[in-house]
Amino acid sequence: MRYLPLFMLLCTCVAGSAFGQQANPLKRELDSMYVLDQRNREWLTKLGNNQPLTDSLSAVYKTDRSKLAGVLWAEQTKIDTTNLARAETILKQHGYPGKNLVGKPTNEAVFYIIQHSNKIEQYLPVIKKAADEGEIPFFQYAMMLDRSLMYGGKPQLYGTQASCRQIKKTKQSRCFVWPIANAKTVNERRKQAGFDLTVEENANRLNAAYEPSITVDEVRNTYVFK
Structure with missing residues (x-):
């Protein structure tokens, strides 16, 4: 009986798996x-x-x-x-x-x-x-958790969510990172969750302003909420 080399068996298994998914x-x-x-x-x-x-x-x-x-x-x-x-x-x-x-x-x-x-x-x-x-990936759950917290008017945990709203005083629109609980340690949490970017880098990606110390109450006093 002839046996296929190990690498050929591995290739066959991978190809079979890929075909099965397709x-x-x-x-x-x-x-x-x-x-x-x-x-x-x-x-x-x-x-x-x-x-x-x-x-x-x-x-x-x-x-x-x-x-x-x-x-x-x-x-x-x-x-x-x-x-x-x-x-x-x-x-x-x-x-x-x-x-x-x-x-x-x-x-x-x-x-x-x-x-x-x-x-x-x-x-x-x-x-x-x-x-x-x-x-x-766990970071996707982190993204959904952050969005849930933001929609509930609570600080997010991983800094993944930004909001774009009109400023009350100037009537101009501005995008900003939604307030974060314990912002000093957010990048540690992000790394543990599997994010590649820091919260600052992610804010740049989203074209959103990032103010680490801002609170939900300050956001509500600054921006228009309907």
Whole structure:
């Protein structure tokens, strides 16, 4: 009986695993859902940063650049609603579709869909469980926890969330990092959670002002809340 060399067996196993994931209909569906979740958001980020866009984008939506953001957000709202409904069905059928079921980076798709929804509070325990079990990176749970705290009017823990609001005195809009609990040690927490950037570097990435000592009460006194 002839035996294959060990490296050939390893290659065969890896190839078989990759083929199995490609043949997984749930993986394919989640990949498509993730693309829809991100596409308009990437275009909107470029618009917000005044980055060049292809002329064809305005042509496709039959509008000029000044109105493009509103059109893209309207479409994204419909996509988010459809994505969330399907994600909830998947969660009921499979539990969280993590890396053991659909591989990387498909395991992050449902996280982003929930992160962009109004049901963070409902599914935060599901995301925590997935992170604790290694099905998704822990830093993603940290991001959702921060967003939950911000939406609840509480200081965040990891400094991942920024808010853009109108200043009461000047009526000008400004983006800022939402207040952080124990800001002096936030970079230690970020490192433990798996973030590559410091809170200062992340603020620069978000084009947001960072004031370590600002409190939620000061934010509410400074900015317009509707």
